[in-house]
Structure formats: C-alpha cells, structure tokens
Amino acid sequence: MRGTMETFLNLLPLKIVVIGGGAAGFFGAIASAQANPHAQVTLLEASRQPLAKVLISGGGRCNVTHACFDPDRLVQNYPRGAKALRGAFSRFQATDTVAWFAAQGVYLNKEADGRMFPVTNTSETIVECLIKTAAVAGVELRIGTPVISVKQLENGKFEIILKSGEIINCDRLLLATGSSLIGYKIARELGHQIEPPVPSLFTFNIADPKLRALAGVSVNPVQLRLSVGGKSPLQQTGPLLITHWGVSGPAVLKLSAWGARILHDNRYQGKLIINWLPDLQQEQVRQKLLAVKEEWAKKAIALHRGVDLPHRLWQYIIARVGITTEDRWAGLPHKILNQLLLELTQGEYLINGKGAFKEEFVTCGGVNLKEVDFKTMSSRLVPGLYFAGEILDIDGVTGGFNFQSAWTTAYLAGKAIATSD
DSSP: OHHHHHHHHHHSOOEEEEEOOSHHHHHHHHHHHHHOTTSEEEEEOSSSSTTHHHHHGGGGTOOOEESOOOHHHHGGGOTBTHHHHHHHHHHSOHHHHHHHHHHTTOOEEEOTTSEEEETTOOTHHHHHHHHHHHHHHTOEEEOSOOEEEEEEOTTSOEEEEETTSOEEEESEEEEOOTTOHHHHHHHHHTTOOEEEEEEESOOEEOOOHHHHTTTTOEEEEEEEEEEOTTOOOEEEEEEEEEOSSEEESHHHHHHHHHTHHHHHHTTTEEEEEEESOTTSOHHHHHHHHHHHHHHTTTSBTTTOOOSSSOHHHHHHHHHHTTOOTTOBGGGOOHHHHHHHHHHHHHEEEEEEOBOOOTTOOEEEEEEOGGGEETTTTEESSSTTEEEOGGGBSOBOOTTTHHHHHHHHHHHHHHHHHHHOO
C-alpha cells in the first residue's frame, strides 16, 4: 500500500509557485512552464497590476536591456553582483534576451548610447508580451494575492500562507519579490541572510541656489569624483545635468550606484569634485586661459571664455572665484587665474542629500549572494527554494542593466526549478 501511494505521489504534476509578478517573476514562471509543460506553475502577485514597474520604466518606454554582448564587459556595470553574474551571463545574456523577445514577435531597437527599447517605443509592448506568453505557457496568474509568510514542511514542500487565510502548498518556490519587504522577510524566515537594502541610482542635492538657478544646463562629458567618509574617491565620467535641486545625469547616477552604501552610511553627505573639461589636461586648460587673456585682453572675462562650456555655466564658475561681469582679462591677477583653473578642473561641491530618479527604482541589498548557486539560482541552504531579480543583492547602473540581471537570473531559475530532481 505504501509503495502504491509513493508511486501515485510521484505521478502528480510538479507544483511550482512564483511569488512576485514583476519582470523576474513573469520571466521565471514562463521559463518554468516552457521547460516542463506538465508542471503546475502559479504566479502570485500582491497588487492588482502585474508588471507595474515594467510599465513605467524608462519613462514608459521600458529599457529592456543594453547592447553589451560580452559577459566580461557586461558585468562591469554592476556595483554589486558582478562576480556572481559572470557565469550566469555566459548562460543567458543580452543577446539571448534580444532573441527571446524576437521569438515572441517583439523586436528591440538599439539607441546611440547602447540602450535597447521595443521598436514600438512603449513599455506596454513588453507587458503584453509577458502576460500573453505566460498564459500560452499555462502559467496560472493570481493578482491581488498578497503572501504573508512561507514555511518549509518536514517533507520538503512549502506552505504559503496568503493574507486571505488561504494556504497553498508547492514542491518548489521561486522568490522574485523585488525590493519588497515581505520578500526579504520570507527569505530571512527561511534562513537566509539579508544585506540591508538601501537606495541606488539617485541624484545629488547641492544647496547652492546659484547653481540650481542653472537648471537645465547640461555638459557632456564631465569627470566626477565622490569623496565620502575619508574613503578613496569614486570616479565616473559622462553627461551631467544641472537641476533645480543639484545635479543629475548619467555620470551622477552611475556614481550614486557605486557609492550607494557609503553615501547611505554617511547620511548622504559628501564632497563632489567636478572636472568640467575632462578631455583636456590641466596644463592645456591653463594654456587656453592664457591664450584668451592675451588675445582678448581688453574684453570682459564673462563674455570671452576661451573654453567650451555653456555661457551661463561659465559666468557661474568665474563668479565662484570672485570675477565680476566688469572684470577684463588684462587685469586678471595670476592668483585668480590659478583659482579659475582649479575651479574648472576640480571644483568642489557639497552634497547634502539625495534626490529621486523617477525613471528607475533600484535598491542595493537583498539575499546574500554567497547563499545562492548561480548556476541554477537555487538556495544553498533550503532545498527547493530559488531566487531571481532584485531580491538578490545585485544592482546595476542605469541603461537596461537591472532588467538584464532580472531576465538572466529568472531564466536560469525557471529552467532549473522545472527540471532538477
């Protein structure tokens, strides 16, 4: 009788539950259902709107991935998780993402900076594709179904308790809850260590009303160095945008990602050093200033700058070293010229807080990566448990890299969860 019961249980379809109806959750559920058509795959989403973050990402266009098809180069865009992702990207990377969506009839367009968007230029295309593909694969989608706790039973199965009081049992569980606190709580209760989540990808507040008055002025490129808490400065080069609260733009966002933890630990107080002319050596800048001083000796410094910077920014910079709109190049003391040189190549600005980056919602922190097998995305501590997406202590810079890590980890988890013994 016992043997007959065991045989019967072995014939039952594999029950897989995915918690989290975001990009990683859908991609993982689809991969599971496609890898094992006989499995029962259920996707639980707490809200009434699945893929809400995908819908609003990239300004409503959805930056699906980045046209960086070399895993070694790709991992360089992840402040946290690069080492773990190297092997994962050798199994599923940006090339595979492009091919996967093309197979569903969704084609991506590469922009000049490498970002890739659907050719329709709307994130609704990606949302509709994922929902439709999941349905065709047989994934059961349950929206408005928040989970409050999970425990593993003695037989190795998982018991999932919903807010409604309903209990769902499954053989294998994929946590793809993003930066949701409930996801961290579940992982912690199952025995995993959580690296404290803190914001990544944000702008810098600078309490200088004269700088803020230049809102809308952009410079490309600039070189930024971030000095916080006596640590070695972090550095990034790229476009910068002056805003009503301070500075933003790709260079700032990348710097915020690499400095996310140290900035958090120092209450977002630090020093930003800006080189407005990174394509020139400091001595080359000096020679340009001396040349314009000689050629335009009788002209106003405010109107004849000699370096390639926006006019309003130039006037702001010279004012920082005490040069007025009436001052002429001929009367510029050597000492003030040196101060101007330093202001142009290593001007110091105090950061006194962080702003939001409305097109991205990225958090660093999450499940400790040492506790996850990145070949399968399975837990090293809890048999039958898998992870994908932002619940892991992985985050990338802006440009489609966070979505790529979600697609990669979800695909590997989905395949493994459906086919492993």
